[in-house]
Amino acid sequence: MQIKNWKNWFDEAGDMSRFAGRFFSQWFRPRYEVAEFFRQCFIIGYKSLPLVGLTGFIMGLVLTMQLRPSLIDYGVESQLPAMVGIAIVREIGPVIAALIFAGKIGSSIGAELGSMKVTEQIDAMEVSGTNPFKYLVVTRVLATTLMLPVLVMLGDAISLYGSYLGVNIRGVTSFQLFWTQVFDNLSFSDVLPAFIKSFFFGFAVGVVGCYKGYNSRKGTEGVGRSANSAVVLSSILIFIIDLIAVQVTDIFELN
Amino acid sequence: MAKQTISNIKLGVFVITGLLFLILLLYMIGKNENLFGSTFRLRAQFGNVQGLTSGNNIRYAGIQVGTVKKVRILNDTLIEVVMLIETKMKDFIRKNAVVSIGTDGLMGNHVLNITPVAGTADLVGDNDILPVKKMESVDDMMQTLAKTNEDVAVIASQLKNTVLRINSSTAVWEILDDKTVPQHIRSSLINVRSATAKASRLISDLQLVLSDIRDGKGSLGAIITDSSFAQNLQAALLRINEVGADADTLAKTINSLTRQVQDDLDRGGGTANVLLKDSTFARNLRESILNIREGTDGFNEIMEAMKHSFLFRGYFRNLEKQKKANLLLKQ
Structure with a gap:
């Protein structure tokens, strides 16, 4: 039983890798589903902004207020904007945005494709001559891959504004001084790795959601399970990719 | 289709805003690192x-x-x-x-x-x-600080000895405990204050005197400032000098005279010798004086006799009246 579980696990991992490979072999080939791609971008990117913005704002505010006491202990309260700025841009912004994104988009993709699978809409699409993989999977994965970095950037901006408000709850800092302090302490090695890894986060969420939905089985029960496992797996993958990303940036001495 | 256009605009705004923030972020960092400009x-x-x-x-x-x-x-x-x-x-x-x-x-x-x-x-x-x-690097500062610390330690130990000695000394504590010392000091200070007041008054007086002298008031001032006085003084001094010279010659003359007298006395010749040394001359002189006294006694008797003689009585009476008149006039 134990061996069978392990076998299943590896079987699924291999299947998912093949699924991702299939995406790469298909996404640049005509014909392009441009209208569907933009529609997905709108749903995945634009519609997720309020949620990502709200969590980002709250994270910025809370992080600032939580860090203040320890910084006061060290007598470097004035470094609060710099510290929060680096934390948000390097780590908090991308990871929080990606997790929220995984919860919202991963589940919806998994449920949507799962229900299409179990209602045999995908098979019908194939019969009618449309490439379902191109129409459903490639557009969604591309949309998640490209939209998450944009979401991360906007989430960072909103987060920093929340942090500015957080600094001003107990102290007085002009927006200009806050701005200068944040950017004086940021460097390209803070922004670029975070920006690049958010593409991988988006790709992971899209691929896992599509794979789980595309391979949904056992009727409506399977739809719920694929939605659930899409969220869980993409969240875990986000942390694993984060771990790999920090190691890679360390190798390239960008830290 | 209209709905599709609106959602495209929203999507466009969303994507462009995100990218603008990224560009701004990168630009601000690049500006800090002088990549642009x-x-x-x-x-x-x-x-x-x-x-x-x-x-x-x-x-x-x-x-x-x-x-x-x-x-x-x-x-x-x-x-x-x-x-x-x-x-x-x-x-x-x-x-x-x-x-x-x-x-x-x-x-x-x-x-x-x-x-x-x-x-x-x-x-x-x-x-x-x-x-x-x-x-100065931090290491250099630390080395200097270490040296300073050693010096401070030496000073502190010596200071400790001093304090211990002060504490064990009874004389110092007696002085410190003596309640009368402040009073004495206070009275001393009062004396000092009055002395200084007097001194300052004295100095102002002196100043006044000095200014008077400078202005030529008083004899000292005249001495110092009057040029004619100085000439007079010089002349007087010259005169004194001359007198001194005259006195010198006079003294020489007197000296030679006395030497001559001395010689006369020693040799037995001259008037001085006769006066001082000749015993017969002295006896003669005494006899002469006795004779003069007897002569005057005789003369007195003659004068008394003349007063009582009728020839001269009128004259003497007039003389007496004139004396009385003079006495009355004086009174």
């Missing part, structure tokens, strides 16, 4: 850069003007720091400006300070080498 290079050569690395900030008189481009070793004792400075600073930095390595705050990053120096010099050009000032 024109720059020029300056160089400085140090013996020890104390951990300065490329990317550290450069400040001119405290203003952020650039970053360290690279740090390279020229030879075993010389390290060259290449600086990227904003071009607009070419109008301000002069060739005699001094470069030193400092830290941002007490524990912060290293910064390179370019300090302007008084005096005229040409403006810097590209790739110029600026003079450097060796700053």
Whole structure:
């Protein structure tokens, strides 16, 4: 039983890798589903902004207020904007945005494709001559891959504004001084790795959601399970990719 | 289809806003690292850069003007720091400006300070080498501090001995415990105060006198200031001198005279000898005087006889009346 579980696990991992490979072999080939791609971008990117913005704002505010006491202990309260700025841009912004994104988009993709699978809409699409993989999977994965970095950037901006408000709850800092302090302490090695890894986060969420939905089985029960496992797996993958990303940036001495 | 267009606009705004923020972020960071905008290079050569690395900030008189481009070793004792400075600073930095390595705050990053120096010099050009000032490194400061600490320890132990001796000495404590000492000091101070008041009055008087003298008032003033008086004095002194000379000759004359008298006395000749030494002369003189006395006695008797004689009585009576009249007139 134990061996069978392990076998299943590896079987699924291999299947998912093949699924991702299939995406790469298909996404640049005509014909392009441009209208569907933009529609997905709108749903995945634009519609997720309020949620990502709200969590980002709250994270910025809370992080600032939580860090203040320890910084006061060290007598470097004035470094609060710099510290929060680096934390948000390097780590908090991308990871929080990606997790929220995984919860919202991963589940919806998994449920949507799962229900299409179990209602045999995908098979019908194939019969009618449309490439379902191109129409459903490639557009969604591309949309998640490209939209998450944009979401991360906007989430960072909103987060920093929340942090500015957080600094001003107990102290007085002009927006200009806050701005200068944040950017004086940021460097390209803070922004670029975070920006690049958010593409991988988006790709992971899209691929896992599509794979789980595309391979949904056992009727409506399977739809719920694929939605659930899409969220869980993409969240875990986000942390694993984060771990790999920090190691890679360390190798390239960008830290 | 209309709905599709609206959602495309929203999507476009969303994506462009996100990308604009990314560009802004990258631009701000690039501006801080002087990737944009024109720059020029300056160089400085140090013996020890104390951990300065490329990317550290450069400040001119405290203003952020650039970053360290690279740090390279020229030879075993010389390290060259290449600086990227904003071009607009070419109008301000002069060739005699001094470069030193400092830290941002007490524990912060290293910064390179370019300090302007008084005096005229040409403006810097590209790739110029600026003079450097060796700053006290933290190690040097610590070594100095260690030495100072040792000195302080010695001083403290000696101070301790002193205090112990003061504490064990009874004389000092007697003085300190004596309640009358302050009173004495106070009365002494009062005396001192009155003495100084008197002294100041005395000095003012003296000043007055001195000013009088300066103005030529009084005899002393006349002596000091009157030139005619000085001439008179000189003349008087000359006179005194002459008199002195005359007195000298007089004394000489007297001297020779007395010597002559002495000689006469010694040799037994002359009037002096007769007067002083001849005994027969003395006896003769005494007899003569006796004879004169007898003569005068006889004369007195004759005069008395004349007063009583009728011939001369009228004369004497007139004489007596005249005397009385004179006496009345006087009264």
